[in-house]
Amino acid sequence: xxxxxxxxxxxxxxxxxxxxxxxxxxxxxxxxxxxxxxxxxxxxxxxxxxxxxxxxxxxxxxxxxxxxxxxxxxxxxxxxxxxxxxxxxxxxxxxxxxxxxxxxxxxxxxxxxxxxxxxxxxxxxxxxxxxxxxxxxxxxxxxxxxxxxxxxxxxxxxxxxxxxxxxxxxxxxxxxxxxxxxxxxxxxxxxxxxxxxxxxxxxxxxxxxxxxxxxxxxxxxxxxxxxxxxxxxxxxxxxxxxxxxxxxxxxxxxxxxxxxxxxxxxxxxxxxxxxxxxxxxxxxxxxxxxxxxxxxxxxxxxxxxxxxxxxxxxxxxxxxxxxxxxxxxxxxxxxxxxxxxxxxxxxxxxxxxxxxxxxxxxxxxxxxxxxxxxxxxxxxxxxxxxxxxxxxxxxxxxxxxxxxxxxxxxxxxxxxxxxxxxxxxxxxxxxxxxxxxxxxxxxxxxxxxxxxxxxxxxxxxxxxxxxxxxxxxxxxxxxxxxxxxxxx
Numbered sequence: 001x002x003x004x005x006x007x008x009x010x011x012x013x014x015x016x017x018x019x020x021x022x023x024x025x026x027x028x029x030x031x032x033x034x035x036x037x038x039x040x041x042x043x044x045x046x047x048x049x050x051x052x053x054x055x056x057x058x059x060x061x062x063x064x065x066x067x068x069x070x071x072x073x074x075x076x077x078x079x080x081x082x083x084x085x086x087x088x089x090x091x092x093x094x095x096x097x098x099x100x101x102x103x104x105x106x107x108x109x110x111x112x113x114x115x116x117x118x119x120x121x122x123x124x125x126x127x128x129x130x131x132x133x134x135x136x137x138x139x140x141x142x143x144x145x146x147x148x149x150x151x152x153x154x155x156x157x158x159x160x161x162x163x164x165x166x167x168x169x170x171x172x173x174x175x176x177x178x179x180x181x182x183x184x185x186x187x188x189x190x191x192x193x194x195x196x197x198x199x200x201x202x203x204x205x206x207x208x209x210x211x212x213x214x215x216x217x218x219x220x221x222x223x224x225x226x227x228x229x230x231x232x233x234x235x236x237x238x239x240x241x242x243x244x245x246x247x248x249x250x251x252x253x254x255x256x257x258x259x260x261x262x263x264x265x266x267x268x269x270x271x272x273x274x275x276x277x278x279x280x281x282x283x284x285x286x287x288x289x290x291x292x293x294x295x296x297x298x299x300x301x302x303x304x305x306x307x308x309x310x311x312x313x314x315x316x317x318x319x320x321x322x323x324x325x326x327x328x329x330x331x332x333x334x335x336x337x338x339x340x341x342x343x344x345x346x347x348x349x350x351x352x353x354x355x356x357x358x359x360x361x362x363x364x365x366x367x368x369x370x371x372x373x374x375x376x377x378x379x380x381x382x383x384x385x386x387x388x389x390x391x392x393x394x395x396x397x398x399x400x401x402x403x404x405x406x407x408x409x410x411x412x413x414x415x416x417x418x419x420x421x422x423x424x425x426x427x428x429x430x431x432x433x434x435x436x437x438x439x440x441x442x443x444x445x446x447x448x449x450x451x452x453x454x455x456x457x458x459x460x461x462x463x464x465x466x467x468x469x470x471x472x473x474x475x476x477x478x479x480x481x482x483x484x485x486x487x488x
Contacts, residue, residue, distance in 0.1 A: 015092055015108055019085040026081050029366035030121030032359050033077025034349055039123040053229055056125050057222035058167040072359050076123050083131035084120045090138025091446055094145060097404045106449035113445050114373035118349055119435055129168040130439040136161035137179055141410045143186035155187050166210040171428055175421030175439060176207035178413040228305040234313040235298060236281035236430045240327025241316045243276040249316040278330035281430040332426045336386035338480060341488045347378045347434055381481050385437040390476055391444035392418040394469035395451045401465035402454045411450050418443030
């Protein structure tokens, strides 16, 4: 690798100092860290000794030694922020190429996006997965640049972060293929010599190993009680199929009036009784923010969890494919806030620290600014979750025009991973919070200055690659805004 393409020492120092200062301000803004209800589940498991695979056991295990150091969220919060800001430094340095020395600064600046900071203090699996993916991608790209002297240590850390990301969240598997391709490329010249299609197929197959890996680790390494987490998805789908087919997909398990009861839900806090909403599955299990619902569904179906519920689920999909697809599209449309008018979700994260009693998050002036910017951004045409997926798709297309090979590979890997991760929600999505799109958000953010600098402003690149992705973004957002404002 040409030495001119490597990050100069002055740049590394500047980014390192900026990251430390930013992390300290970030730590103050969200101190002591946000015990989201999923995060509190880990702490509760530590204290009760009742470990299950409801939440990823790996992240729960990491809480154990940290609680010995400090009985609160602060140590984990510090680790999250260290990973977030270090990951952005690595990624920024990886974008230093022969064309200019300024792009890394613009890439690093995307770490200050208010919505991203708004969520990096939530100590949950989504953020843990995203920051470890970020670290892995940054190390892989710098290995390709010839940046590390101790390549074996760097490669070992890269694979460690990929494994951690895969075990922090089960559906990380969907975003893994482009990252695994990048990681193997970083250590294997033979792999780099393969064709793109062959590499993609093999990387996809390798990613699937995370599925049996989770089953093995839960049973033999973490030794947690299996409560069949897939049951949430199955219950949600069965409720959706019942709703859109007007046939009881539960086969009368909840009585003859279940179809009518399932229809009687409206997506409002004061709606009263009812079950199905495309917003989330929680009305079948628990939802403290909504009156009514059918929490007895989850509790009463527990004896059927496993093969019996899986058969019921698969049979319902085969018998009513149209209802199943209608339900899945209704949910993903609701989640992405695309063609729906009253589906705005709150982005305030501070309140989520008050569902436990050890510590309380008190908003401070810095947090208030971050929250205000996040809320107003979320309400703008660029705010809904679908926009981050749209940008990833558009920038993935545009990245094929980047001249420098490694810059192209890294940009494509990040946007492709973010795209695959988000698209998979069409099949597996069951909830509604912005944090579920966090990894896609980071991919879109990082790629934006790269595409602008290496594609849009380059006159030696075809017009279709320079302006086609921009036209796609503008057309989709315009279509959505017109539809929502005037027709829905």
